[in-house]
Amino acid sequence: MNNSLLVVLIASGVAYGTPLLYGALGELLAERSGVLNLGVEGMMLVGAVMGFWTVQKVHAGTVLALIVAVLVAALAGAVMALIHAFLVITLRASQIVSGLALTIFAGAAGLSSYLGSDLNLAANPAAHTFHAFFPSKMQNWPIVGPILFGQSALVYVSWLCVIAVAYYLTRTRPGLSVRAVGESPGAADAMGIDVVKYRYLHTIAGGAFAGLAGATITLSITPQWVDGITGGAGWIAIALVIFAFWRPELCLIGAYFFGALQALAPELQARNISLGPTELWTSSTPYVATVIVLVLVSWRGAARRLGAPASLGIPYVREEA
Amino acid sequence: MVVPIFSVVFALLVAALVLVATGHNPISSYRQLFDAAFISTGSLDQTLISATPLAFTGLAAAAAFRMRVFNIGAEGQLYLGTIVAAAAGLYFGGRGHASPGVIALMVIAGAVGGAAWAAIPGILRAFFRTSEILTSLMLNYVAGYLLTYLIFNSESYWRQTKGFNATVFPTGKPLPPNAVWPAWLIHAQGGINVPLGAGVAVLAGVVLWVLYRRTRFGFEVQVLGDSEGAARYAGVRTRRKILSVMAVSGALAGIGGASQVGDFAHALDGDPNGLQKQGYGYSGIVVAALGRYNPFAVLLIAFLIGGLENAGNSLQGANFPSGLVGVIQGIILFSALGGELLVRHRPRVLRRASVAEATPLPGAVQ
Numbered sequence: 001m002n003n004s005l006l007v008v009l010i011a012s013g014v015a016y017g018t019p020l021l022y023g024a025l026g027e028l029l030a031e032r033s034g035v036l037n038l039g040v041e042g043m044m045l046v047g048a049v050m051g052f053w054t055v056q057k058v059h060a061g062t063v064l065a066l067i068v069a070v071l072v073a074a075l076a077g078a079v080m081a082l083i084h085a086f087l088v089i090t091l092r093a094s095q096i097v098s099g100l101a102l103t104i105f106a107g108a109a110g111l112s113s114y115l116g117s118d119l120n121l122a123a124n125p126a127a128h129t130f131h132a133f134f135p136s137k138m139q140n141w142p143i144v145g146p147i148l149f150g151q152s153a154l155v156y157v158s159w160l161c162v163i164a165v166a167y168y169l170t171r172t173r174p175g176l177s178v179r180a181v182g183e184s185p186g187a188a189d190a191m192g193i194d195v196v197k198y199r200y201l202h203t204i205a206g207g208a209f210a211g212l213a214g215a216t217i218t219l220s221i222t223p224q225w226v227d228g229i230t231g232g233a234g235w236i237a238i239a240l241v242i243f244a245f246w247r248p249e250l251c252l253i254g255a256y257f258f259g260a261l262q263a264l265a266p267e268l269q270a271r272n273i274s275l276g277p278t279e280l281w282t283s284s285t286p287y288v289a290t291v292i293v294l295v296l297v298s299w300r301g302a303a304r305r306l307g308a309p310a311s312l313g314i315p316y317v318r319e320e321a
Numbered sequence: 322m323v324v325p326i327f328s329v330v331f332a333l334l335v336a337a338l339v340l341v342a343t344g345h346n347p348i349s350s351y352r353q354l355f356d357a358a359f360i361s362t363g364s365l366d367q368t369l370i371s372a373t374p375l376a377f378t379g380l381a382a383a384a385a386f387r388m389r390v391f392n393i394g395a396e397g398q399l400y401l402g403t404i405v406a407a408a409a410g411l412y413f414g415g416r417g418h419a420s421p422g423v424i425a426l427m428v429i430a431g432a433v434g435g436a437a438w439a440a441i442p443g444i445l446r447a448f449f450r451t452s453e454i455l456t457s458l459m460l461n462y463v464a465g466y467l468l469t470y471l472i473f474n475s476e477s478y479w480r481q482t483k484g485f486n487a488t489v490f491p492t493g494k495p496l497p498p499n500a501v502w503p504a505w506l507i508h509a510q511g512g513i514n515v516p517l518g519a520g521v522a523v524l525a526g527v528v529l530w531v532l533y534r535r536t537r538f539g540f541e542v543q544v545l546g547d548s549e550g551a552a553r554y555a556g557v558r559t560r561r562k563i564l565s566v567m568a569v570s571g572a573l574a575g576i577g578g579a580s581q582v583g584d585f586a587h588a589l590d591g592d593p594n595g596l597q598k599q600g601y602g603y604s605g606i607v608v609a610a611l612g613r614y615n616p617f618a619v620l621l622i623a624f625l626i627g628g629l630e631n632a633g634n635s636l637q638g639a640n641f642p643s644g645l646v647g648v649i650q651g652i653i654l655f656s657a658l659g660g661e662l663l664v665r666h667r668p669r670v671l672r673r674a675s676v677a678e679a680t681p682l683p684g685a686v687q
Contacts, residue, residue, distance in 0.1 A: 113643050117642045235455060287463050
């Protein structure tokens with residue numbers, strides 16, 4: 001039963017969806033404060049390469065090495081986000097072009113590739129990797145075993161993060177302030193909220209989440225380093241925020257749906273199931289599905305009604321507000 | 322002119338810091354880079370090979386970004402250009418010397434392929450208000466898989482099926498002789514082949530300039546880029562304009578694809594580590610931004626960035642980490658953005674006291 005296609009797809013959907021979830025949660029925090037960051041792919045790749053480098057270099061027990069690696073990855077992502085924050089918040093540059101610049105700077109042919117080749121990471125498998133968190137007895141339970149108990153610690157941490165972000169945004173004072181900054185920075189400023197500080201902090205936190213997302217790929221899903229290992233996951237994470245109507249709990253569902261689509265290609269191949277040009281349509285499915293869902297949610301300006309922060313993408317200038 | 326020069330200099334300085342931080346000597350790295358790009362024997366010949374596609378993708382990005390249509394799908398549109406142009410070359414080509422008719426058909430086919438691929442995000446943006454940024458980018462991945470599929474995973478029209486090599490490593494079917502584009506040989510530096518595509522790119526730049534500066538279409542599109550509300554009020558058909566801008570942008574990238582096939586590859590290149598590793602579509606954004614979306618500046622800068630890419634390809638190794646070129650390009654784009662704003666806003670650093678003096682009394686405002 002645990003080997004049936006559906007159970008395997010859901011279980012690997014959760015695993016493959018986790019980097020998407022971390023990336024989307026980070027982008028959601030930045031966008032809720034009014035900053036669009038299209039550099040997620042680049043930040044993820046730098047997090048991925050730095051996390052991988054850390055486990056190769058740190059001589060410690062597996063648990064400690066992995067914790068340090070995840071923190072280094074988050075820090076690396078945060079530093080990348082700081083560049084974007086400075087350009088768009090302080091210098092008020094175009095958020096779209098700056099985000100693209102960040103992806104070119106940090107991405108598959110940029111800094112992440114530079115670090116990967118300079119630190120000589122491509123040849124070796126990861127020295128420490130995340131494994132299933134619960135004992136194998138529990139993983140053998142029917143249906144819930146592989147789906148709920150067969151995952152790595154990063155999956156369970158991501159659930160805590162979803163709860164934390166949802167609670168933060170809806171139930172705390174600073175969370176309310178972030179939403180005010182994203183919806184109407186002028187009004188927030190008049191209330192005494194430091195718009196610039198909030199935007200910086202949330203953009204940087206978004207970068208940290210993206211770095212963590214990258215480390216999830218290189219330390220858990222495919223524990224190795226290859227240039228451009230994220231394969232567009234950062235872009236799908238940005239799209240996910242839109243599908244989820246800027247709500248963290250919906251990011252979780254969307255991420256697992258797209259994770260399952262990514263798992264579809266290898267799973268069908270492993271089972272020797274071929275439906276027409278399988279290599280072509282299964283590998284393009286996540287990207288085509290992203291386009292289709294984007295069209296559905298943007299039809300007739302649904303996005304604006306359903307929760308896009310009103311000042312998203314617009315720089316805040318006190319004198320002009 | 323100040324901002325682009327400043328951007329490049331600043332980018333080289335920051336990248337030098339990255340080089341020092343990772344234990345390299347920036348002066349020797351840059352000397353090697355400059356040498357491999359423009360000075361050493363055969364370097365200009367190689368630089369033109371990178372510069373030609375960059376001129377097309379740079380023009381494609383300039384055509385769209387100038388109008389605030391963010392087409393970042395030039396990469397995929399270029400792939401579709403190679404696919405359709407290769408089909409035209411294989412179908413119409415024959416024996417003999419390069420035939421202007423066949424080459425013209427390949428250019429048209431490439432333009433149609435790129436424009437059709439760009440029309441997908443164009444239609445979605447115009448009629449469903451879907452962000453063209455994400456959709457055009459997603460289609461890059463789909464186009465890449467399609468390209469690989471046609472050569473590696475299928476018995477398509479484009480694949481070489483005869484001969485011993487075809488069974489060892491899948492490749493594209495070679496173009497017939499009269500579909501191979503001619504080059505103009507300059508006897509310097511051991512022979513520099515100026516590809517026909519470079520000439521087509523210059524021509525395309527001129528056409529783009531005329532289209533945007535000297536026609537009603539260009540004027541309406543510029544108004545639309547500045548203010549969608551004003552354009553609609555003036556009776557501009559905004560949906561058609563958005564779609565046309567995407568199509569023009571995609572067609573330019575697609576002709577770049579035709580030149581890839583006709584000038585350089587002479588077959589469809591489906592290798593995931595071949596054309597797809599070059600990322601010409603993304604570098605085109607850097608070229609366009611640095612040229613401030615002016616077609617003539619784009620052509621010049623495509624040549625410089627082409628030199629950088631060529632040096633990156635030929636120097637890759639222990640002394641020259643592979644991503645350095647991307648790092649430099651990213652910083653160039655960052656500083657072009659930042660520099661633009663510094664020039665536009667002319668910020669001055671004032672002391673607190675003088676700020677108070679300079680601020681008029683509240684009653685005096687308005």
